[in-house]
Amino acid sequence: MAPMELILELTLMPLIAFLVGMMMVLMMRRIAAKIQRRVGPPLLQPLYDIVKLHSKRTQISHGLIHDIGIIMAMGGYIAAETLLPVPGMNGIAEKGGIITLLYLMMIPSLGLALGVGQCANPNGSIGIARALTAMLAYDIPLVIVIFGVAYAAGTTNLVDIIAQQQAGGFAAWGAVEMPLLAIAGLIAMHASLGKQPFEIYIAPAEIATGPMVEMSGKYLGGLFVMQCFQLYTTSVLYVSLFLGGGTTWFDFLLKSFLVLAIPVSIAYLFPRYRTEDLLRLMWKWPVMLGLIGVAFVL
Amino acid sequence: MIPDLTLELILYSTALGLVSIGLAGLVLSRHSFRRVLALVIAEAGANLMLVLAGYRWDAVAPIVTTLGKQPQMVDPVPQAMVLTAIVIGVGIQALAVSILIRIHQRYHTLDRNEMAELMDAEIAATAGTARDVSQESPLGERPIPPITGSAVQARGGRS
């Protein structure tokens, strides 16, 4: 691959991710509005939000780590996008693979955790503690799912995984071949998004939005950007693993939005779990499904 | 003369009987002087056994009385050995009795168990340690220090 082409891909992939991510945020809010019988925000509302947050006057910094944390949160996802193949672009997916991607997705959490820690707000620290606990909860089923998929494909290379599914047509899709894993993955994905009923670390009524408690202006803006990337990454990853990726941009985006629509629709119907209930839930059903699914794969 | 089976049996059982009586006395009696006496009995049995080892039918004492053709004599070696063994026994008994005299003077008892108790106490006192007799609160430090519940809590660790 020509270097120029690669550099182009590497710049385009995060950019596309950002744009699609903003759309996903929009969709999420629209769905919420529909459920709550509201009108919902306009099309460009996410962009407005970002611009607004970044241009605020009062920008309170609690120190360098506070800044770096936000940068890491954004940067981690930006890097992750280049490992996530989209139609026509593979980026450096072949040089990392799915495990690397999984671990790169933890970098933002770590960055956020550092940034929040520097703020010395106990609510923030509690939020981070909860966030990490939640990570422990949903990553276990997620890892089982990823193991199953990677083992079935015989590779950790996402490009190959996608190629295999596309080669076999619909019947070779992960979701068809490994329905149990697909269900487990969906639940884990839902939890990883941190939406209701799993939003234990935001928990506005308990710990005043936890990690976000000391964030304002561009800090919150950074988090907003991060959320865009997060929604994109999660859904695209799911699509790549189970729904055969995308042959064209159209079906790729369609699948991504549809996948995301499921947790988002469910999210607004439920109240919040307690931390230990989240753990219990995550370690029971998805893990069980996942293990059974893996047993089938083996 | 036909070897008399009964005589053989009687002699051997006498020797072994003495040993058994002696041993039983040592185990059963608590008074130390009796135990010394039991030891004497047991020794007599062993000596008898030794003498029997050299006995010979139709033989005379191993003393040459006439020159020339000797009559059959019993084996002189066990006799010499028994002589030695008896004297050794005497020496030990005398020593035992003299020790018993001293013990009686010190502890005013010759009872085996009481003696042992007093001795144990004296050893412990000399060494400067507490006596390790209580089953409820056994003394002595463990080489692997037990970790107390509070320490575990303080470290926050349990595994």
Next chain:
Amino acid sequence: MRNLTGLLFAGGLGFMLLSIAINLDFGTPTMLIGGAIQSKALQETGATNIVTSVVLGYRGIDTLGELSILFAAAASAGLILGRRHTTAGTQTAGGFVLRHGGSMLFPLLMTIGFYIIFHGHLSPGGGFQGGVILAAAFFLPLLARPGAQLHHGTLSLIEGFAGASFVLIGLIALQQGKAFLQPMLIQDTLGVLLSAGTLPLLYLAVGLKVGAELASLLSHLAQTESDV
């Protein structure tokens, strides 16, 4: 319970040993050594009492060991019982018959004792037997007169020199290029008093030694009724 077990065990052990011992040939010993000794003893030691030739010749070192044991026992008793003897007056003195009987028996016992010692190589008897009688000779007056004391210094002198002379006789043999404790045979007529070379000398040493040891042991025991 323990008594019963003890009794059973002791009986059981006796029975077991008996069941082994009964297999021995009784009355017809192999006499591998005994026979050899019987045939050679006269020429080699010159003692008609073969037991003596075994005790002092063939197994002389055993006898030395045995003397040492007696010596050790006496020394230990001396160590343990110490020198404090305060028995005088605590016991009632013996009567006239006892006292004078004791005195009269003394020379008699001495004579018998020495006789037995000196004829040890000829007839039954010998240093041990004679020595015990000697000890009895000294001990008898002590029983008769509780206040009386044996002279410990003399006793230890006797026991020391008697033991030493036993060893020295052995060493002289060694010095002369023979083996330790090898009987130095002077060709004599068998069966007379002065025969059998150094054996009677050894027996004299044994006798004196045994006598002195036993006497000192007994006197220690007798005289240390109470201390503190």
Next chain:
Amino acid sequence: MNEHLMLTIALPLLGAFLLPIIMRSSLAMGVWIGPAILGYGCWILGNLWLHGNGQPFSIAIGGFAPPIGINLYVDAMALLFAFATQLLGLIFWPFRLDQDTPKRQALMLLLVASSTGLALSGDLFNLYVFYELVAVSTFGLIAASSSGAAYVATIRYLILSGIGSVLTLFGIALIYAQTGTLNLAHLAQLAPDQLNNDLGLAAFLAILIGIGVKAELFPVNTWVPEVYATAASRLSAFLAGLVSKLAMLVILRLLLLIFHQPEATQVILILGILGVISGEFAAWRAKDMRRMLAFSSIGQLGVIFIAVALPDERGVLAVLALSLHHMLIKSGLFMLADHWGGSLDRLRGLAATSPLAGGLFVLFALSLVGMPPLPGFWAKFTLITELAGQTDPLYMIGLLVFLLATVIEASYLFRVAAKMYQTKPTENVRINAPDSGGLSLTTASLFGAGLIAVTVMVSPLGEALQAVAAQAQDVDLYIQTVLQQPLGERQ
């Protein structure tokens, strides 16, 4: 020259008889007699070792050819232990001067003489006599510390030892009745025909239990802790270091020469294993130094018994190596105990006040648990490789027990070491025997230096020991050396 060997037994006896008399007239001369005799003994034995041709020889006492008379059998092993006896006798000489000095020194001379005899003698009954002499002089010396506890300990020991003697005598009677001889070589010759049966085995076991009393064999060693705790430390060192080994040596000789039955070794093995377990575990809870050392001594002797049960040459090598090592270590440790005395709790922070003693303790402890370059390791290595090579599963148990015991041993020894190196001394350490404090520390340092010397020279020493073991193991050589011509009267 060879005949002079007899002097190593005769001279101490002579000295013992004369010592009380000489001391009465001249104390100054008297005190030097004992050391002089023992020193001369060392010289004789050392000379023999250095200038001998390495071949075993036999000395007929009284000039009577061996099967009839009594003989001393002198091979490298006997010589080694005889030398050790004289040397340790010299090192642990009771110098203390008081009114009992003559008797104590005389008894010590007797003890040395009889121990030497035990190492050299080649006659069963003669061994018994020497064994009894060892016992009686030991009783006297223990009781000489004249505390009530010492008396009780002595009488308990005495009675036990007395029963042992009865059993030994009984065993000897059985053997004599069966074979008609007492000479070990002669017995070795006859054994395959006449003693390879129940009777021979029973006789051996009776002797084993009898002599086992001194060798600290498992159930008959109950005297050990109390005696070592009450006797003078120097005596305890001599008893634990040497006398027990000599008894062990006698058992080994009998086993090698006469009683080849597998049952015999099995009994020894089982009792040895039990000894290891009981000794080491008991030591784990001991709270005073002496008793700890006594229990540990029981455990170590148990290990040596396990080695005795090994059938071939390397087994003998293991016995020798372990015995000599234990001799060195236990003597040193008892000397340290003499230096410190008392309970283990008082040792807290002691290393700061007396760094040499602390260092020595650590050195001895390390060697005892078998820290590699130290000689203890090589002894243990020989043992376990030999144990592992046996097919009988019982040996495997022995191996495991041995390993377990070593762990426990390390645990309790280093508990003491850690206590000593604690920073804050809680109270001033009481030196038990003020007059011998410096002396015992010097003696302990001597053993420490010896240990280091052995560490450096472990390779040549190991080879020498191997040769010794090979010689000791050779039954035919023994028989040939002692009985130069076959006995005419043999039936």
Next chain:
Amino acid sequence: MILTPLDELLLFSGATLLVALILGRGLAAGWMVTILYGGQLLTLIKMAALGYSDTIIHASINFEIMGQSLSWRFDALSWFFALITVASALLSSWFSCGEWERSFKQHGGNIWLYHSAMALNVFTMLILLASGDLLSLFIGWELVSWAGFLLMAMAGGVATRAAMRYITYAMAGGMAVFGGIALVYVAAGSLQYEAILTAVDQMSTTQLWMLVVMFGSGFGIKMGLLPFHLWQAPAYAETPGPGSAFLGAISSRMGLFAILLVLVKLFGIVNIDSLKIPFTLIDARDLLAWIAVFTIILPTFTAMKQNDARHLLAWHGIGQGGYMLLGVVVADAMGGAGGLLHVFNHATYQAALFMAVTAVIHRTGTSDLNKLGGLVVRMPLSFVVLLVGIIGLAGLPPMNGFVSKWLVYRSLLNEGMPLLFLAAVIGTLGTILSVYKLIHNIFLGQLRIEHEQVKEAPWSMMVPMLILAAIIFITGLFPGIPLAWVASVQEVIGLPVTDYTLGGVESVSGSLDMIWVIGVLFAGFGIGAVIFYSAGRSKRVHQLDNYAGGHFLSADVRYQYSDNFYAGLMHLIGGWYRGSFLWLEKSVTSLVDFISLVMQGLYRRANAEFYLLSTALFVIAWVVI
């Protein structure tokens, strides 16, 4: 005589020990010793050819003792471990020079003993690593055990008790190995590696089982494998300062070295794989793998509950050992490489972490996680080092810990071991949780009022820490550097060799190129920074200028969220900490205590005559009947 490089190394190391012993009390002792460690490192580098090939360098000394020949030599395996050993000793020693030394002396420490113990540890470890046969291996093994004891026990008090516990475990391990060696000797007739290699094929299954159990448990105790792990955390944690960095970095890896040498190289994974456990589906190798996995999980989650930084790190040290064993046991090219590489990586970050914590202790006097906080503004460089370290420990990109863990995961994936894989990941997640607690409670959150004046750690400490941090990052960026060594180690011990590149690993089933990954990651950070700083300037406010629960904070109010950090998690899993192993240890101790009591009773209440009689009866009865 011409000295081989190995002779030089050993002589150098011995000289270091001598210098420490003789001049250890002097002023510049620390520097001198450090320079000598540097010399050792140079000698090692002189031998660098070893790291890239399967040649062997012999030492000129060898002994012939009691029929056993002892020899010493270095190969790639030894060199790899020696490099880590000497390097961590060099840095730890450097760290201890100057200020730490002074404060240690002021607090009553014995600096002479410290330097000597360190030098002794290095020396004995090199001897162990150089062992040329099983006997010299055991000698080195015991020496290392006791040297470690010295270093652990020297602080006195709690440390001595921890060290006592260690030595009891270590002795047990040593004896297991000793027994194993005896068995090997009998089976092979020699303790030379060649002889054993040929003998292994003839061994019966029972023999092999016994050997695997004895060697495995013996070496495993040193590694802190379950269930023998209890000693390690307190022993390492209580070792003074840089000593704990050194021990944590390399000491327990000696166990892994021995496992590699004996179980993997001599016995062979294939043979171990053939040992089936009756009535189950698993074999000895699975058993080892499961032990490794439980060693990962349980100590990691125990670490999460620790409230002392050093204890927390030490517990993690145990857990990370599990990854190494896991990788080695999986034993394909990637797993082996992962396990071995993790040794290197773990040494780097564990040393860095311990040093950072020691620096904090040096400045604040405590390592209690509930008594620290907010130090990032006072000790920013230490913070960076700790951050780099924890990222490495947690195994996240871009640090080196990620690479080795990635390799282990990949091998588990390739071999199709979902449960092991899952368990390994759970361990990583647990690590992330607990290291965040570590960095949060020390450096983030509220700065305590008494730490207001704390200064950054002195340069004598900072430089080695920064060097370590740099190594952690660079070997994360270019894992090919250590992987080259690892590959030759794999070759030497007979594992399949991994196909490495400078940036990672090539594989048909998914490769890794850390250069690219880190490249995009930093590019991502750059873009993030651009986005972030494109917005207006932010106002720097005091840390306490915020609200919690609608109330402002002030410096005198302790408002740090530190205790029971993962309350929600503990609410669920808190009950699962049963202290089973402590219970096990205690019950073993009590059992020994009880037997001991019985045995003493046997002797104290002795009815000697009865014993004698019954023994006599039994043995004679046995003969008769």
